Amino acid sequence: MLGKTAGGLFWMSRYLERAENTARLLETGQRMALTRTHNSVEEWSSVLKTAGVLDGYLEKHEDITKESAVNWVLRDPDNPSSVRSVIKQARDNARLVRTALTHDVWGAVNATWMKIDEAMKRRMNERDLPAMLELIRHQSALVRGAILGTMLRNDMFDFSRIGTFVERADNTGRILDVKYYVLLPTAFSVGSSLDNIQWESILRSVGAGGGYRITHGQKTSPSEIAEFLILDQRMPRSLHFCCRKIQENLSYLKKDYGTSGPSCEASNALYAKYLDTRISDVFEFGLHEYIQEFLNDLGELSRQVEVDYRFYE
Amino acid sequence: MGECFDEMFDSDGSLRESYEEIGRWFNAEDVSRLRAKQREAEEVFRLTGITFNVYGKAEAEERLIPFDIVPRVISGREWKRVERGIEQRVRAINAFLHDIYHRQEIVRAGRVPAEMIAENEAFLPQMLGVSPPGKVYTHIVGIDLVRTGPDEFFVLEDNARTPSGVSYMLENRETMLKMFPELFSATNVRNVSDYPRNLQRSLAACAPDCAGHEPTVAVLTPGIYNSAYYEHAFLADHMAVELVEGHDLRVFDGLVCMRTTRGYRPIDVLYRRVDDEFLDPLNFNADSALGVPGIMDVYRAGGITIANAPGTGIADDKAIYSYMPDIVEFYTGEKPLLKNVPTWRCSEPDSLSYVLENLTDLVVKEVHGSGGYGMLIGPTASKKEIAAFRNKLKARPANYIAQPTLSLSTVPIFARSGLAPRHVDLRPFVLVSPERIRITPGGLTRVALKKGSLVVNSSQGGGTKDTWVLED
Numbered sequence: 001m002l003g004k005t006a007g008g009l010f011w012m013s014r015y016l017e018r019a020e021n022t023a024r025l026l027e028t029g030q031r032m033a034l035t036r037t038h039n040s041v042e043e044w045s046s047v048l049k050t051a052g053v054l055d056g057y058l059e060k061h062e063d064i065t066k067e068s069a070v071n072w073v074l075r076d077p078d079n080p081s082s083v084r085s086v087i088k089q090a091r092d093n094a095r096l097v098r099t100a101l102t103h104d105v106w107g108a109v110n111a112t113w114m115k116i117d118e119a120m121k122r123r124m125n126e127r128d129l130p131a132m133l134e135l136i137r138h139q140s141a142l143v144r145g146a147i148l149g150t151m152l153r154n155d156m157f158d159f160s161r162i163g164t165f166v167e168r169a170d171n172t173g174r175i176l177d178v179k180y181y182v183l184l185p186t187a188f189s190v191g192s193s194l195d196n197i198q199w200e201s202i203l204r205s206v207g208a209g210g211g212y213r214i215t216h217g218q219k220t221s222p223s224e225i226a227e228f229l230i231l232d233q234r235m236p237r238s239l240h241f242c243c244r245k246i247q248e249n250l251s252y253l254k255k256d257y258g259t260s261g262p263s264c265e266a267s268n269a270l271y272a273k274y275l276d277t278r279i280s281d282v283f284e285f286g287l288h289e290y291i292q293e294f295l296n297d298l299g300e301l302s303r304q305v306e307v308d309y310r311f312y313e
Numbered sequence: 314m315g316e317c318f319d320e321m322f323d324s325d326g327s328l329r330e331s332y333e334e335i336g337r338w339f340n341a342e343d344v345s346r347l348r349a350k351q352r353e354a355e356e357v358f359r360l361t362g363i364t365f366n367v368y369g370k371a372e373a374e375e376r377l378i379p380f381d382i383v384p385r386v387i388s389g390r391e392w393k394r395v396e397r398g399i400e401q402r403v404r405a406i407n408a409f410l411h412d413i414y415h416r417q418e419i420v421r422a423g424r425v426p427a428e429m430i431a432e433n434e435a436f437l438p439q440m441l442g443v444s445p446p447g448k449v450y451t452h453i454v455g456i457d458l459v460r461t462g463p464d465e466f467f468v469l470e471d472n473a474r475t476p477s478g479v480s481y482m483l484e485n486r487e488t489m490l491k492m493f494p495e496l497f498s499a500t501n502v503r504n505v506s507d508y509p510r511n512l513q514r515s516l517a518a519c520a521p522d523c524a525g526h527e528p529t530v531a532v533l534t535p536g537i538y539n540s541a542y543y544e545h546a547f548l549a550d551h552m553a554v555e556l557v558e559g560h561d562l563r564v565f566d567g568l569v570c571m572r573t574t575r576g577y578r579p580i581d582v583l584y585r586r587v588d589d590e591f592l593d594p595l596n597f598n599a600d601s602a603l604g605v606p607g608i609m610d611v612y613r614a615g616g617i618t619i620a621n622a623p624g625t626g627i628a629d630d631k632a633i634y635s636y637m638p639d640i641v642e643f644y645t646g647e648k649p650l651l652k653n654v655p656t657w658r659c660s661e662p663d664s665l666s667y668v669l670e671n672l673t674d675l676v677v678k679e680v681h682g683s684g685g686y687g688m689l690i691g692p693t694a695s696k697k698e699i700a701a702f703r704n705k706l707k708a709r710p711a712n713y714i715a716q717p718t719l720s721l722s723t724v725p726i727f728a729r730s731g732l733a734p735r736h737v738d739l740r741p742f743v744l745v746s747p748e749r750i751r752i753t754p755g756g757l758t759r760v761a762l763k764k765g766s767l768v769v770n771s772s773q774g775g776g777t778k779d780t781w782v783l784e785d
Contacts, residue, residue: 098546
């Protein structure tokens with residue numbers, strides 16, 4: 001397989017994952033902003049920060065309002081990480097690697113781009129937001145279904161999966177990075193209703209509210225939420241789960257190719273350093289520092305994959 | 314324009330034999346269902362991304378080529394004649410190319426003037442003395458044909474560089490099979506779907522001697538913004554070979570290699586969809602980012618097969634076209650089976666004055682133009698357009714040729730008012746390997762969707778039809 005093709009599959013999957021995560025983040029932001037007890041400007045600023053688009057937003061806007069934040073995150077062409085931009089890039093990458101995709105996967109990605117581009121032609125108002133988010137979620141599910149249901153389990157699939165889980169781990173990590181203070185056991189945190197809303201919003205933004213309840217029941221505590229998002233082995237958006245998948249797929253590549261590069265080792269090291277641990281150790285180390293270092297190492301790993309498999313010259 | 318030949322109905326308005334089934338089917342169909350099918354077909358093309366990009370438009374603009382659901386039918390008997398004519402012509406073209414890049418016997422014999430070759434932009438001196446494997450120059454050819462009567466076929470153009478459109482031929486058939494299976498059950502239509510396999514075999518058979526038992530073939534595309542990118546990806550996909558761009562390739566140890574996830578791997582046969590001048594920045598256009606530095610040196614040393622060979626453009630040049638009857642006779646010793654459209658070379662003073670006097674009746678084309686751009690269609694042009702063209706002609710006569718306007722045959726399309734005749738042409742696709750010449754039954758029928766229009770190019774409002782060759 002061409003190095004370029006591996007890169008195209010990796011990035012196609014990253015962008016698709018990013019679009020879905022951004023939509024979920026918006027959904028949570030909207031929900032939080034509707035909760036009267038809460039400062040809405042702060043909430044939208046935190047959404048923009050988590051999506052990594054706050055600086056770009058502030059260059060173009062004077063103040064933070066719900067409507068401009070939503071439009072910036074969803075559809076502004078000046079925002080390279082807006083859902084529309086990201087879906088466009090996913091589709092361009094899919095076109096680039098058209099020969100490595102099944103008819104179904106290509107069809108799903110292409111249709112996703114056409115539908116979302118059409119739906120985002122006009123400025124988004126609050127009333128249309130739920131339908132828009134639903135569309136993004138629906139299309140993401142369609143593409144994922146096509147990938148899982150029709151692609152051969154070979155190196156092409158491995159690169160696509162590595163892209164998905166690098167992006168997903170990065171997303172969960174960013175949410176924790178922005179909201180870590182909510183999870184810190186401080187003197188003020190005694191499970192007030194505000195805390196409960198905050199905690200719930202964190203779970204929601206990784207689509208894990210239901211999973212958490214199944215695992216922990218109604219009892220929410222910050223350290224258990226942190227543990228769920230970081231170390232849970234069954235939660236498909238936890239750092240642990242994502243890292244395991246990256247490790248697995250790199251090891252399939254190693255087996256398939258008969259050799260491996262530094263990235264394979266790096267994924268084992270990432271796991272050993274951050275995930276073979278207990279949540280109390282994480283808090284002892286410092287949640288914030290832990291997350292920042294993790295995100296940093298994850299970025300390094302991702303770049304090493306690009307080098308090892310010759311995505312670029 | 315006068316009366317022209319309609320392929321479906323004879324002059325009494327009754328169905329011709331080869332269209333009997335289609336006529337029966339159409340009459341029994343509910344018009345609203347057909348309309349829904351027509352929309353459905355367009356939706357399929359849109360979702361599959363069967364689009365072409367329009368040059369000079371916004372980067373993201375991808376357009377659909379309109380597809381008409383009424384098939385164009387050619388009887389087995391008619392096809393046999395066409396096929397023989399094409400094969401003869403393609404053999405002659407390859408012999409001609411070998412000759413002009415070697416001894417130039419045809420020039421010595423005085424059948425083609427020396428300056429026609431030497432001063433031609435499409436002539437590549439770098440190809441002098443180079444013999445591609447099996448002496449195949451044009452691995453893939455698209456011979457554009459038009460029809461004017463029951464057995465009257467004319468060659469309009471020989472596309473010997475990188476003819477496109479074959480993916481539309483294949484997708485059109487797939488779409489028709491999906492939408493109207495009952496129609497295929499009732500008729501005996503020859504299959505076209507083995508084209509990609511034949512293309513792969515044909516290319517592999519032209520591999521250089523240094524290649525192994527199973528040569529590595531790849532398709533070279535200028536990238537996703539090229540107008541025919543869809544087709545490049547389609548062909549690579551269906552041949553199960555890599556689709557590469559210039560930046561995926563490098564020359565190592567005298568071989569052209571592609572960057573894979575496991576390192577650089579050599580390519581034996583490169584089906585390039587990049588023009589000659591962009592192929593190698595070291596040998597041709599130094600600014601080209603689409604090509605591979607040094608590939609021409611590897612090619613000349615026999616390390617790779619480039620399909621089509623560089624320099625084949627000299628054979629489909631519009632000025633050379635007028636010599637084709639001589640070329641066919643010179644190399645095959647036979648009379649040409651397919652007719653050439655009579656052509657005036659404006660470089661010759663007598664012809665030029667004839668053309669200038671008769672501009673309103675003629676089609677004037679640029680010698681190196683393509684895609685229907687830069688041409689004048691006398692009978693439909695305004696006085697202003699003719700006057701402007703007259704000046705261009707006088708300024709650079711050698712840049713133009715002129716032909717009479719043929720009364721192109723029509724095939725009905727499914728229009729708002731029902732069946733309506735529209736002018737068509739045909740591009741059959743020909744694969745050449747050292748062992749044999751394969752011609753896909755049928756080809757791509759392009760249709761001018763505007764009433765009375767003769768311009769079938771997709772960039773200018775043309776559409777396509779599925780083309781059926783019947784088994785006799």
